[in-house]
Amino acid sequence: xxxxxxxxxxxxxxxxxxxxxxxxxxxxxxxxxxxxxxxxxxxxxxxxxxxxxxxxxxxxxxxxxxxxxxxxxxxxxxxxxxxxxxxxxxxxxxxxxxxxxxxxxxxxxxxxxxxxxxxxxxxxxxxxxxxxxxxxxxxxxxxxxxxxxxxxxxxxxxxxxxxxxxxxxxxxxxxxxxxxxxxxxxxxxxxxxxxxxxxxxxxxxxxxxxxxxxxxxxxxxxxxxxxxxxxxx
Amino acid sequence: xxxxxxxxxxxxxxxxxxxxxxxxxxxxxxxxxxxxxxxxxxxxxxxxxxxxxxxxxxxxxxxxxxxxxxxxxxxxxxxxxxxxxxxxxxxxxxxxxxxxxxxxxxxxxxxxxxxxxxxxxxxxxxxxxxxxxxxxxxxxxxxxxxxxxxxxxxxxxxxxxxxxxxxxxxxxxxxxxxxxxxxxxxxxxxxxx
Amino acid sequence: xxxxxxxxxxxxxxxxxxxxxxxxxxxxxxxxxxxxxxxxxxxxxxxxxxxxxxxxxxxxxxxxxxxxxxxxxxxxxxxxxxxxxxxxxxxxxxxxxxxxxxxxxxxxxxxxxxxxxxxxxxxxxxxxxxxxxxxxxxxxxxxxxxxxxxxxxxxxxxxxxxxxxxxxxxxxxxxxxxxxxxxxxxxxxxxxxxxxxxxxxxxxxxxxxxxxxx
Numbered sequence: 001x002x003x004x005x006x007x008x009x010x011x012x013x014x015x016x017x018x019x020x021x022x023x024x025x026x027x028x029x030x031x032x033x034x035x036x037x038x039x040x041x042x043x044x045x046x047x048x049x050x051x052x053x054x055x056x057x058x059x060x061x062x063x064x065x066x067x068x069x070x071x072x073x074x075x076x077x078x079x080x081x082x083x084x085x086x087x088x089x090x091x092x093x094x095x096x097x098x099x100x101x102x103x104x105x106x107x108x109x110x111x112x113x114x115x116x117x118x119x120x121x122x123x124x125x126x127x128x129x130x131x132x133x134x135x136x137x138x139x140x141x142x143x144x145x146x147x148x149x150x151x152x153x154x155x156x157x158x159x160x161x162x163x164x165x166x167x168x169x170x171x172x173x174x175x176x177x178x179x180x181x182x183x184x185x186x187x188x189x190x191x192x193x194x195x196x197x198x199x200x201x202x203x204x205x206x207x208x209x210x211x212x213x214x215x216x217x218x219x220x221x222x223x224x225x226x227x228x229x230x231x232x233x
Numbered sequence: 234x235x236x237x238x239x240x241x242x243x244x245x246x247x248x249x250x251x252x253x254x255x256x257x258x259x260x261x262x263x264x265x266x267x268x269x270x271x272x273x274x275x276x277x278x279x280x281x282x283x284x285x286x287x288x289x290x291x292x293x294x295x296x297x298x299x300x301x302x303x304x305x306x307x308x309x310x311x312x313x314x315x316x317x318x319x320x321x322x323x324x325x326x327x328x329x330x331x332x333x334x335x336x337x338x339x340x341x342x343x344x345x346x347x348x349x350x351x352x353x354x355x356x357x358x359x360x361x362x363x364x365x366x367x368x369x370x371x372x373x374x375x376x377x378x379x380x381x382x383x384x385x386x387x388x389x390x391x392x393x394x395x396x397x398x399x400x401x402x403x404x405x406x407x408x409x410x411x412x413x414x415x416x417x418x419x420x421x422x423x424x425x426x
Numbered sequence: 427x428x429x430x431x432x433x434x435x436x437x438x439x440x441x442x443x444x445x446x447x448x449x450x451x452x453x454x455x456x457x458x459x460x461x462x463x464x465x466x467x468x469x470x471x472x473x474x475x476x477x478x479x480x481x482x483x484x485x486x487x488x489x490x491x492x493x494x495x496x497x498x499x500x501x502x503x504x505x506x507x508x509x510x511x512x513x514x515x516x517x518x519x520x521x522x523x524x525x526x527x528x529x530x531x532x533x534x535x536x537x538x539x540x541x542x543x544x545x546x547x548x549x550x551x552x553x554x555x556x557x558x559x560x561x562x563x564x565x566x567x568x569x570x571x572x573x574x575x576x577x578x579x580x581x582x583x584x585x586x587x588x589x590x591x592x593x594x595x596x597x598x599x600x601x602x603x604x605x606x607x608x609x610x611x612x613x614x615x616x617x618x619x620x621x622x623x624x625x626x627x628x629x630x631x632x633x634x635x636x637x638x639x640x
Contacts, residue, residue: 015493023493027500031306031507038511039302042518049521111239113421115248116357139248141420142582143600188421253605255458259538262454305513305532306506345455345536352529398624402451403616410609417606 061122061132062103065094095217108200112192115139125211133158145189169194244370251378252413257346271383275376281341286368289351433558440562446539447570448619453539458608467575469523471568477508482560485548501544
């Protein structure tokens, strides 16, 4: 009832189209200013958060590394990249304190039991082995499928794993160097992880440079924010 | 191509927008009392979703790489306007189609499944074809869910013994829960070897 | 003093008597999607609360300048702005929670509860009353999210806010933190609210009847 009354009162005067457009324009303008302000204020922190998350994941899948850099495939060659590029498919190279190359961290994804699983795994070309695995994103069943990252033994199976012949998930106990033990009750998720890593290998291994001729670590002057962080430590 | 198949099946069955992501619940619970109406609403949703995916892709590719912070606002404004324009066009060009989709078009624009589709497709980094297939899967998944729901609700209406207390939202939610559980059975469809 | 009472009434109305979730059944999409744990429910509840409060204040202040023909568009722009602010602030301050809630933060825009309050309340009432209303509705929504998240987490994982409740022998009822659990838990909660309502109605009728007899 009260609604009708208000409609009538408001409808008494008809505002001009110019005023309607003007109001919307001002609203849009104000909202734009506020959004840009908050974007600028939070931009550095968000970027740092993302970079830290990535660094932690890479350090998790390649043992003993303290430095990393992003590599992109350009005209069949791996080149070091610092900028964000659209549609890029990067891999990451990890180096120890002295700048010695330790391995690649390769992202790969594919269908899991429920949704797409995103995996990051470490690969050492010198002995053609997977040296670590970490799940970046998944929606596997809690209590069963999520053991692919919660079960320490399953994750540890990927710390030293030959990639030839292609990795196999087995239920009969790991015997060969290219086998891992599938999780009981989550065979499909286990097989999915293995399949995703094999897919990554199929794509990347042939494109990597000869062992020994990996891109060297290039020291970059850290941006001011990171320099501050380093000082604080 | 295997990827497109996975995207389609995944959004249609395994990660159904309504039953696994809870998107578009308002029409799902509100409109699903008549089979015929639900089906038409579903068709209109598929249509709007495909249009949305196209808009989202255009925005993402040509506008938002320069201004990522405007994503949310531009999605809302552009999708709403485009659907309105299309509604007018359909009204002019094909009155039959307009009667079929009719009043639902503007309603759907405010449906969170539409914005959800645009945001999910962006977060997943889908290209044009992937986005379109994703939209088709999501729309058909929505249609499937709402039609099944309407069918069940029509049958339940016939049962007179239902206590008054249980009728309404509470009961519909519990049916949805059971339907959602049934859809969980589709998990693993693509990865079992 | 009387006015004070009135604002308090508005607050309680949102929190309990007209609870946006349990009584009005609004805003279900973000509600069900993120409440697989109490902490996620809390974060989503606070984010929605902030958006609702901010938009209510702004709409109430600007209501006489917004022509009625474009009011919905203006409301949506205002809401979307606040949501973007929340999205970026969360991503900067609490990246872990932001990742958990993921795409559902932008979807606060589509929460019909917020737009509904703008249209039905904030655009027609004083600033003071709008703030009281936003506090009530926001708190009611927050309460529903935490309650739902809490119940699902207790049954599905045996924890509350990440603290184990039952010790290692607890066999979790996993389905509760999966999507079906969300539907069913909310369904059962609504049943309870219906039941309370019906009991109250019966009591009122009985009282009225008795009063009539006397």
